[in-house]
Amino acid sequence: xxxxxxxxxxxxxxxxxxxxxxxxxxxxxxxxxxxxxxxxxxxxxxxxxxxxxxxxxxxxxxxxxxxxxxxxxxxxxxxxxxxxxxxxxxxxxxxxxxx
Amino acid sequence: xxxxxxxxxxxxxxxxxxxxxxxxxxxxxxxxxxxxxxxxxxxxxxxxxxxxxxxxxxxxxxxxxxxxxxxxxxxxxxxxxxxxxxxxxxxxxxxxxxxxxxxxxxxxxxxxxxxxxxxxxxxxxxxxxxxxxxxxxxxxxxxxxxxxxxxxxxxxxxxxxxxxxxxxxxxxxxxxxxxxxxxxxxxxxxxxxxxxxxxxxxxxxxxxxxxxxxxxxxxxxxxxxxxxxxxxxxxxxxxxxxxxxxxxxxxxxxxxxxxxxxxxxxxxxxxxxxxxxxxxxxxxxxxxxxxxxxxxxxxxxxxxxxxxxxxxxxxxxxxxxxxxxxxxxxxxxxxxxxxxxxxxxxxxxxxxxxxxxxxxxxxxxxxxxxxxxxxxxxxxxxxxxxxxxxxxxxxxxxxxxxxxxxxxxxxxxxxxxxxxxxxxxxxxxxxxx
Numbered sequence: 001x002x003x004x005x006x007x008x009x010x011x012x013x014x015x016x017x018x019x020x021x022x023x024x025x026x027x028x029x030x031x032x033x034x035x036x037x038x039x040x041x042x043x044x045x046x047x048x049x050x051x052x053x054x055x056x057x058x059x060x061x062x063x064x065x066x067x068x069x070x071x072x073x074x075x076x077x078x079x080x081x082x083x084x085x086x087x088x089x090x091x092x093x094x095x096x097x098x099x
Numbered sequence: 100x101x102x103x104x105x106x107x108x109x110x111x112x113x114x115x116x117x118x119x120x121x122x123x124x125x126x127x128x129x130x131x132x133x134x135x136x137x138x139x140x141x142x143x144x145x146x147x148x149x150x151x152x153x154x155x156x157x158x159x160x161x162x163x164x165x166x167x168x169x170x171x172x173x174x175x176x177x178x179x180x181x182x183x184x185x186x187x188x189x190x191x192x193x194x195x196x197x198x199x200x201x202x203x204x205x206x207x208x209x210x211x212x213x214x215x216x217x218x219x220x221x222x223x224x225x226x227x228x229x230x231x232x233x234x235x236x237x238x239x240x241x242x243x244x245x246x247x248x249x250x251x252x253x254x255x256x257x258x259x260x261x262x263x264x265x266x267x268x269x270x271x272x273x274x275x276x277x278x279x280x281x282x283x284x285x286x287x288x289x290x291x292x293x294x295x296x297x298x299x300x301x302x303x304x305x306x307x308x309x310x311x312x313x314x315x316x317x318x319x320x321x322x323x324x325x326x327x328x329x330x331x332x333x334x335x336x337x338x339x340x341x342x343x344x345x346x347x348x349x350x351x352x353x354x355x356x357x358x359x360x361x362x363x364x365x366x367x368x369x370x371x372x373x374x375x376x377x378x379x380x381x382x383x384x385x386x387x388x389x390x391x392x393x394x395x396x397x398x399x400x401x402x403x404x405x406x407x408x409x410x411x412x413x414x415x416x417x418x419x420x421x422x423x424x425x426x427x428x429x430x431x432x433x434x435x436x437x438x439x440x441x442x443x444x445x446x447x448x449x450x451x452x453x454x455x456x457x458x459x460x461x462x463x464x465x466x467x468x469x470x471x472x473x474x475x476x477x478x479x480x481x482x483x484x485x486x487x488x489x490x491x492x493x494x495x496x497x498x499x500x501x502x503x504x505x506x507x508x509x510x511x512x513x514x515x516x517x518x519x520x521x522x523x524x525x526x527x528x529x530x531x532x
Contacts, residue, residue: 002347009358014378021137027233028518042345048285048380050354059162069142072259072283075382076345087265088249091137091334092496098288098332098377099206 002041004054004058011050015066023092027064028085029073035060035081068094105131105223107433108244108253109460110266112214113206114138114149114419115257115403115426118157120217120224121259122430129438130222131251132214133244140210142260144286144381146325146336146416147282147308149209150201153423158216162200166208168306171201171299171438176414177324177365179314183488184365186310188301193305195220198337202241203307203327204419205288233258233270233399240397241270241444241447254442255398260424262382264354264392269401273392276407278342279474280386282322286336288329295489296328299369311414312337313391314484316360318351320344324360327370333373337360338383340412340474383418384409387470388463397443402429402449408459410466412532413473421459428453472531476524478516486516 031040043052046072049066054074067088074085087093109120112134119349120132136142148171172195177186179520193199211296218224234250243252260266262281267273269420300308312324322339344353351359354475360366384390384407391408394401403422410417432450436442454460473479493508502508512520 001460003350003353005350005355007352007355014354015374017376017378032155041289041347044281045349045352046190046339046345048283048357049378050352055251062287068378069263069380070283071265072281072341072380072382074263075278076341079302086106087135087229087264090135090229094143094379095137095141096144096379097207097375098334099141099147099210099379 001037002042012066019095019097021092021095023088026089027077028093029064029067029082029086030090031062032081032083037076039081042081043073044070046076048072055091066072102499103227103252103343105129105251105253106437107255107430108133109257109259110250110335111259111261111403111405112136112153112217112224112226113143113261114213115208115214115405115429116257117210117217117521118259119259119402119430120222120427121220121425123434124220124222126430127478127482128434130217130252132217132222132224133228133230133246134214134224134329135225137227138211139214139226140207143206143210144284144379145206145418146284146286146327147204147206147332147419147455148201148327149204149419152198152240152419153420153427155198156425157423159344166204166212168203168205169305170195171203171309172294173302173304173308175308175310177225177310177312178484178487179312179316179363179365180485180488181315182364184363185484185487185491186240186339186365188199194269201309203309205329205330205332205334208335221323231347235264235270241399245422253445254437257404257426257429257433259397259403260405262384262407262409267401267405271393271396271401276386276390278345279340280384280390281345281471282340282383282411283353284338284381284383286334286381287357287375288377289333289370290331290375290376291333291334293331296333300328304330305518311416312360313413313480314480315363316356317344318349318356318359319477319479319481320349321480325416330495332376333369335366335370342386351407360436383411385411385420385470386416387472389394389461394454395444400429400433402426410462410463412428412466412469424457424459425454432464456499466532470530472527476528478515478524482516
């Protein structure tokens with residue numbers, strides 16, 4: 001498995017500064033079941049919101065709630081483990097105030 | 100021609116979309132502007148600086164009217180390794196001259212103003228509605244949009260959905276951009292009073308600085324950092340090519356890269372006492388001319404970043420002026436085609452000639468080779484900043500040891516990299532620029 005270095009920043013605190021209208025129970029991004037680890041690691045590296053995580057036990061997690069809707073994961077892994085990528089439903093998702 | 104709900108539907112209220120809607124509505128066409136954000140700008144982020152020449156052609160009075168942050172009169176280029184930084188700071192009256200003037204903007208207020216212009220011109224603006232697909236007739240031509248249960252028809256659809264081109268790929272058959280052609284941008288806005296900003300960047304009152312960073316901000320991966328001074332805030336961000344950042348050789352996720360960048364000794368004093376108020380992400384098309392997709396279809400045109408119109412030169416980043424100009428040209432061609440009663444790709448073909456005769460396609464063509472040159476020029480992001488820092492140290496450090504002549508101090512620093520290799524790389528770079 002390729003390496004991810006130590007993470008010092010608490011990305012959740014950064015995302016807490018943003019305004020969201022979370023579409024509970026309706027994920028606009030879905031991954032394949034049991035995604036390939038190296039592909040998943042790509043998403044850990046490129047997601048600017050740090051939504052793709054692997055813990056010390058190697059357990060993968062992904063939460064669409066803090067999504068910045070940039071589409072980077074779709075470009076990185078749209079042919080592999082990102083099974084679905086839609087814009088959030090009307091008026092849902094992130095709401096930039098500065099931009 | 101069959102009756103339609105609108106003459107023109109524009110998808111996306113960014114620079115390209117709102118200018119297209121304004122231009123078409125001003126020409127007397129019925130226009131619907133649909134935006135998925137609850138207001139224009141709510142889903143948008145850019146660095147952001149706009150070179151105003153294209154905007155001035157649409158709104159000659161923009162300088163008094165638009166919510167601009169600061170006129171950029173200082174250009175800074177910074178070369179950083181992990182602990183050292185060399186900054187070049189340039190200022191000139193020419194940077195501020197009408198026509199060549201550029202401004203920092205925040206897309207929230209800026210996009211709201213721009214869509215307001217479209218609305219004032221008579222366009223119907225609908226916010227908070229996500230377009231799910233483009234409607235097509237039996238012959239395959241685009242005849243409108245579908246949003247949820249609603250189907251709305253038009254003679255021409257102008258697609259300005261931005262660089263995450265879902266509709267362009269799914270409904271028009273354009274290719275998904277490759278991960279080597281797209282960069283991920285991460286940015287934070289820091290509130291800081293205007294006086295402190297002017298002091299920290301040596302700015303005359305009300306004027307602004309733009310700063311690009313090369314080197315350790317992306318930990319040696321292809322990309323760079325940027326900083327724009329706003330009225331009462333600073334936009335700080337970095338951009339990394341997706342294929343390069345995703346690679347197994349990169350141990351640092353981009354949000355951690357950004358945090359490291361923020362903590363660089365050259366950046367910390369800039370942000371002292373500033374309060375972070377927003378963390379945003381957005382992609383940037385970086386493939387240049389060779390990634391521009393088909394942008395004319397039967398019944399549809401593509402404008403702005405949705406057409407890959409963006410240019411990252413390393414020392415200069417442009418996108419909004421391309422968006423404004425392409426939005427205007429798309430609308431003019433759509434209006435002409437409707438008047439001539441032929442909105443097929445053939446009838447809309449004047450969009451191509453307008454684009455090709457304008458700075459948009461000409462600038463992209465001129466610098467066509469730059470994206471791949473930069474992508475394969477690793478030392479630009481690793482060794483060059485360190486080399487520059489070593490040369491500066493050799494020049495400025497005085498510790499009482501009897502000094503060797505400057506040339507003897509400098510040559511080992513260059514020789515270590517291989518003079519021939521450096522010369523070759525430089526030649527290649529200069530050729531692509």
